[in-house]
């Protein structure tokens with residue numbers, strides 16, 4: 001891009017919306033208003049690639065690498081799991097498919113990993129040393145491990161077994177909404193979850209992300225865990241910003 005500032009571009013692929021914006025990589029902020037397009041009902045890789053192209057057409061000046069989030073395991077650009085998305089994603093070579101569709105180099109990254117990178121570089125855990133575990137509580141549960149600012153990708157700890165159940169199936173925000181759990185009841189479940197993560201990994205900080213982090217005051221203080229636990233601050237911008245940063249680092 002012509003600007004002297006470090007710019008990137010990120011696209012966040014979620015269950016209901018696909019959002020994209022140019023990102024100021026110095027400040028970790030959107031450099032222009034984001035564009036949001038509804039996620040297609042059949043969200044196969046090809047259909048999603050078409051929406052990405054439609055979205056990018058709104059930003060004709062973008063010429064650098066583009067980062068995109070995928071809510072599944074992404075190893076070297078290839079999607080390896082699809083817990084909450086179309087099964088057609090498994091085995092899809094996302095980097096190649098999107099690079100062709102967008103005619104620019106594209107790097108795919110797990111959605112929680114993108115959020116984790118963004119929060120540690122620009123948000124609630126800015127400058128934090130040691131191990132930060134970022135959890136995104138949404139349709140599923142995503143996790144990101146960032147150690148001294150470096151990402152250890154694809155930790156997928158939403159799928160660990162806690163008290164005989166898959167964590168995501170009992171503790172996601174979707175389950176809270178569907179089962180109409182009170183904040184107190186949900187916090188009790190989350191306590192078991194965070195205590196398990198604490199026992200296994202001894203992190204320096206937990207961040208609670210996902211859309212529900214805006215309600216952190218309702219449930220966060222009720223979660224009983226020794227490790228410091230803070231709400232994420234970039235909210236629904238974290239995916240776009242983190243994806244842009246990831247792409248700039250992998251260009």
Ligand code: BGC
Nearest residue numbers: 071072073083112140141142
């Ligand atoms: C997926 C993860 C994803 C998380 C949040 C989980 O079901 O396995 O890859 O990060 O949901 O979207």
